[in-house]
Amino acid sequence: MSLDEYKKMTDEEFKSLTDEEFEEYLKLKKEDFPRHYRKLGEITVDTVLTPEEAIEIAKKYHQEKELDGVVNEQIEDLFFDEAYTFKVDIINRDNDDIRPAWRVTVDLPPNPFLFEDYTLIVSDRDEAVMGMLDVNGHPVSDGNEFTDEDIEYIMSDEDTENYNE
Structure with missing residues (x-):
């Protein structure tokens, strides 16, 4: 199989x-x-972007969004993902949006309140940053903001009632 x-x-x-x-x-x-997680010498597909172009796109995005940290410009630290999943179609997994992408690391200075590095995902086909991954490899939403439903759930005292019993 x-x-x-x-x-x-x-x-x-x-x-x-x-x-x-x-x-x-x-x-x-x-x-x-x-x-x-292919290094440059291991890439088996044709790419639209060169490693230098992927880093420049990440740097421009990083600067425009005024993000923390410094984009790692070391080409040897760059990874390429031949099949990055940009979107999952729960109903029909054959319709998932999967395409090549560059993984550009952003280094953060040591800080007891912030996690370590994060990664900018540069779509090879779109020639643009299409997302971010946190230090654990989980997608980061734009601003990582709470929705109204999240805030309502957090502020509700339903869970605290159970602890007081």
């Missing part, structure tokens, strides 16, 4: 895999992982 076939499985089908099938899945995942 291919990795794409595993991705098309429902949760129930995936949970019912035998130990051998699951081990095969893990092997395929492990083989697939490096294509998301």
Whole structure:
């Protein structure tokens, strides 16, 4: 079975895999992982941008948005993702928006209140910064702002009532 076939499985089908099938899945995942963190010499697809252009796009975005830190300009620290997922279509995973992207690191000065570095995602095809990843590799929303629903939930005292009992 291919990795794409595993991705098309429902949760129930995936949970019912035998130990051998699951081990095969893990092997395929492990083989697939490096294509998301390729160094320059390992890239196997044609790129639109050069490494220098990707860094310049990241620097311009960083400056325009007045973000913290300094864009790492070391080409040897640059990663390329041959299949970065920009958007997931929950209903039909075949419609996920997957395309090549550059991962440009932004270094933050040591600070007890801020996490370490974060990453700007530069779409190779669009020649633009299309997102950010935090130090743990999780997507960062624009400004990481709370929605009205988030604030309402946080401010509600429903959870605190349970602690007082």
